[in-house]
Amino acid sequence: MSLSIRPDAVLIQAVIAGALSFAHLHDLAEAAGQTGWKAWAYPISVDLLLVAAWRRLRTARRDRSAWTWFVIALTASLGANIATAGLLDLGNVPSWLRILVAGWPALAFLGGTLLVHSPAEPVAPAQVVDEPAAPEVEMHRTDEPTPAPASTVPELTPAPVEPTPDVPTVPAALLDHARRIADAHQASTGTPMPADVLSARLGLPAPTTAAIAAQLQLT
Template structure:
């Protein structure tokens, strides 16, 4: 009950404004249609079509924002329809106005207030679904950084040649593999690979990465 009361106090004035302003604009459009040959129920139909077209276009515009639909031209189709409805509504209301500045202002007040009320309702509907729940936000994985270096699986790394030396050195196969990794890094980033990048790419120790980099530079 408290939630409903809060919603009524928050949204009620906007809905009342939309109804009153829509009724005023509706009357002017109906009278204009009657004066231009649309008698009987056709005058009412013209007024209903124009008013509901504005509401429908505003809702469709909000739906496009919610779904992320990309427009194919300078303006989207709902915006074009909404603009046409506004122009027709204002033209019909001004046609009923006294030909003075205040006459035009007062005649334009109902359609302007109606459009403001519709835009307020549209804005509230958009903001209500703008925030993602924390659980959804946490479920979205972060985008990888451009400089992220994926390590090579251990099964794909060439074996080390321990030999008979006091300190094991890199085998020729590992040197060749490191040379290909360094060439790919240079082609992708436009600069020589660093020791840390080579170590992360190959998954080897700091000392072995240093030895490999030294070998690459000397050869």
């Protein structure tokens, strides 16, 4: 599997700028009396402090210590680039600059240690909105429940049933026979047939004759 490498303009620019800044810091340290590997260690120290302060600022924007060390490292890098631009005679470096270059390792060590061991900015906890508690409702009643009013409808008592005498059932044929006799009597005499006459003609018991006379409305 072949890897395609594309040139990135931003990355190339960063490499060139870093190399030039590294070289300027090396030249200034060497002109200030730091020879050999010590002159190469100075640009590494400045750039590492700058990166460490920037990483600290990414997580803690309000950290004043991180801002302080970021400005110090940036000033050292920018000052070295300006000093080597022909404004300073590198063959005759002033004493104050030699003192600054010689004291830089201790300053850079202090800054790096403080950046590493400084407590991180505490994250503000989310504010919890206290909701008002619902009022408790007493479920116990202090008043006595009113009894239901008694019914005002008078109670209906069944009326006494009077005993009725046993009325014999009259067959329909017998009733028709008695009606013909009564009609014939009324047709011949012009008056309704009396009940006793009907009873004598039929020769039936008195209760049966009375039932027939009641149905025929005979007196």
